[in-house]
Amino acid sequence: MHVLLVYAHPEPQSLNGALKDFTVKRLEAAGHTVQVSDLYAMQWKATLDADDTLERKDGEPFHPERDSKHAFENGLQTPDIAREQDKLRWADAVILQFPMWWFSMPAILKGWVERVYAYGFGYGVGEHSDTRWGNRYGEGTLAGKRAMLIVTAGGWESHYSPRGINGPIDDLLFPIQHGILYYPGFDVLPPYVVYRTGRTDETRFSTICDALGHRLDDLWKTLPIPFHPQNAGAYDIPECTLRADITPGEVGFAAHVAPPALRVAAKG
Amino acid sequence: MHVLLVYAHPEPQSLNGALKDFTVKRLEAAGHTVQVSDLYAMQWKATLDADDTLERKDGEPFHPERDSKHAFENGLQTPDIAREQDKLRWADAVILQFPMWWFSMPAILKGWVERVYAYGFGYGVGEHSDTRWGNRYGEGTLAGKRAMLIVTAGGWESHYSPRGINGPIDDLLFPIQHGILYYPGFDVLPPYVVYRTGRTDETRFSTICDALGHRLDDLWKTLPIPFHPQNAGAYDIPECTLRADITPGEVGFAAHVAPPALRVAAKG
Numbered sequence: 409m410h411v412l413l414v415y416a417h418p419e420p421q422s423l424n425g426a427l428k429d430f431t432v433k434r435l436e437a438a439g440h441t442v443q444v445s446d447l448y449a450m451q452w453k454a455t456l457d458a459d460d461t462l463e464r465k466d467g468e469p470f471h472p473e474r475d476s477k478h479a480f481e482n483g484l485q486t487p488d489i490a491r492e493q494d495k496l497r498w499a500d501a502v503i504l505q506f507p508m509w510w511f512s513m514p515a516i517l518k519g520w521v522e523r524v525y526a527y528g529f530g531y532g533v534g535e536h537s538d539t540r541w542g543n544r545y546g547e548g549t550l551a552g553k554r555a556m557l558i559v560t561a562g563g564w565e566s567h568y569s570p571r572g573i574n575g576p577i578d579d580l581l582f583p584i585q586h587g588i589l590y591y592p593g594f595d596v597l598p599p600y601v602v603y604r605t606g607r608t609d610e611t612r613f614s615t616i617c618d619a620l621g622h623r624l625d626d627l628w629k630t631l632p633i634p635f636h637p638q639n640a641g642a643y644d645i646p647e648c649t650l651r652a653d654i655t656p657g658e659v660g661f662a663a664h665v666a667p668p669a670l671r672v673a674a675k676g
Numbered sequence: 677m678h679v680l681l682v683y684a685h686p687e688p689q690s691l692n693g694a695l696k697d698f699t700v701k702r703l704e705a706a707g708h709t710v711q712v713s714d715l716y717a718m719q720w721k722a723t724l725d726a727d728d729t730l731e732r733k734d735g736e737p738f739h740p741e742r743d744s745k746h747a748f749e750n751g752l753q754t755p756d757i758a759r760e761q762d763k764l765r766w767a768d769a770v771i772l773q774f775p776m777w778w779f780s781m782p783a784i785l786k787g788w789v790e791r792v793y794a795y796g797f798g799y800g801v802g803e804h805s806d807t808r809w810g811n812r813y814g815e816g817t818l819a820g821k822r823a824m825l826i827v828t829a830g831g832w833e834s835h836y837s838p839r840g841i842n843g844p845i846d847d848l849l850f851p852i853q854h855g856i857l858y859y860p861g862f863d864v865l866p867p868y869v870v871y872r873t874g875r876t877d878e879t880r881f882s883t884i885c886d887a888l889g890h891r892l893d894d895l896w897k898t899l900p901i902p903f904h905p906q907n908a909g910a911y912d913i914p915e916c917t918l919r920a921d922i923t924p925g926e927v928g929f930a931a932h933v934a935p936p937a938l939r940v941a942a943k944g
Binding site for chain 2 (some may be wrong): 418419420421422448454455456457458470472473491507509510511512514515516518519521522525547562563564566568569570571572574575579580582583584587588612622629638642643646647648649658659660661662663664
């Protein structure tokens with residue numbers, strides 16, 4: 409299989425650097441082909457702006473959506489953007505690996521998403537009608553591919569627990585797992601998270617690699633997070649709110665994950 | 677009063693550009709002094725890396741926390757970072773204004789947070805002991821100042837409602853409002869959010885400005901979101917989990933906002 413690892417850490421001699429190397433080796437040893445987008449090493453341009461479109465008319469106001477659509481449709485994207493889109497098309501699975509900085513991904517990775525997810529590629533795909541609101545959340549350009557996060561955090565696991573002060577890790581990652589990965593169609597696997605990274609001696613590093621190794625071995629077996637697809641009946645369109653009979657009364661991020669009963673029903 | 681507006685949109689001739697100009701005028705007309713950090717116009721460096729520390733030893737691995745601490749303590753930060761910290765110290769209120777891109781702030785603004793919030797300034801402040809876990813979440817360098825978000829979103833308001841497919845807006849903004857603003861001490865006001873920005877004619881723009889104007893007029897009167905302070909008794913330390921008798925059983929982001937009963941008790 410083809411795996412794309414999008415990796416965002418500034419220092420190769422770091423826990424993240426070591427986990428990246430481990431991940432590549434483990435996947436290659438299992439017979440997979442791996443490409444790494446090492447964003448810091450590539451000096452990835454983090455900022456979405458008018459320079460992302462070749463041959464722009466001078467003086468015309470830059471409109472992020474319209475310019476992106478125009479560039480994508482007419483082969484006027486900068487080569488760095490087109491190259492990453494090609495890697496995504498090539499991949500069967502995509503891993504985003506990053507340290508949690510201020511409860512989200514580093515800016516350089518956020519800028520990768522903003523620039524690579526062009527209009528017509530990452531969003532703005534499919535028809536909007538009375539029954540469909542675009543090909544998104546379970547459908548889209550990247551449907552049929554798998555995605556997984558590898559995340560490191562300095563804080564303790566309890567700080568990210570259901571009543572932890574930082575907020576539960578699943579909720580902190582929802583805008584990425586649901587909003588960035590499920591949106592253009594990925595099947596999203598549960599994340600692999602390492603906490604308290606300041607305390608990583610060799611014994612602990614070996615334990616971390618063991619657990620990560622099993623996750624990588626199971627990349628094609630692990631069940632994805634069962635988010636509700638947008639256009640398959642769980643949502644009223646165009647409001648895009650959960651239908652009244654789907655987990656009635658439940659609100660918030662977790663409501664968009666199908667409970668076990670509904671998963672069985674959907675299979676039957 | 678002194679207001680710092682940190683603004684992240686690439687095009688002056690946009691809804692965001694117009695709202696930025698409106699905000700500056702309205703605040704100045706009320707007698708406030710305003711500074712604007714127009715990140716795109718400043719060509720703000722979005723990516724945190726070793727170049728953020730002056731006079732680094734060649735060949736030594738870059739460690740984001742340690743290098744940031746060393747630079748902050750020894751006057752070795754790059755001038756762009758030090759300048760933004762000075763603006764934050766100067767400000768009585770800080771407004772972050774941005775378009776919601778992929779359910780979070782644009783990369784350029786995320787990179788402003790990552791670089792300006794140095795160790796010893798934005799985090800790593802105060803003692804860690806059996807009763808305190810640093811000066812954070814309600815205490816810290818920026819305590820006593822107010823902060824507010826002005827956010828634009830292309831999607832419909834219903835898509836961001838409690839059962840909307842994107843997730844509730846309050847939850848999407850929690851990592852910013854709680855994790856980035858409350859963390860170093862800001863009192864965080866409810867956000868001002870504009871939805872469905874693609875449909876903004878002159879009438880609607882005028883309505884939007886009216887509502888925003890009232891929010892700006894009330895910047896010093898509006899009650900902040902009553903997040904629980906970390907070190908005032910609501911959390912077990914060092915686990916940093918909500919004490920068992922605080923909204924028992926409640927989990928998730930909303931659990932960190934004091935319910936009305938507790939707010940009255942806290943005042944009494």
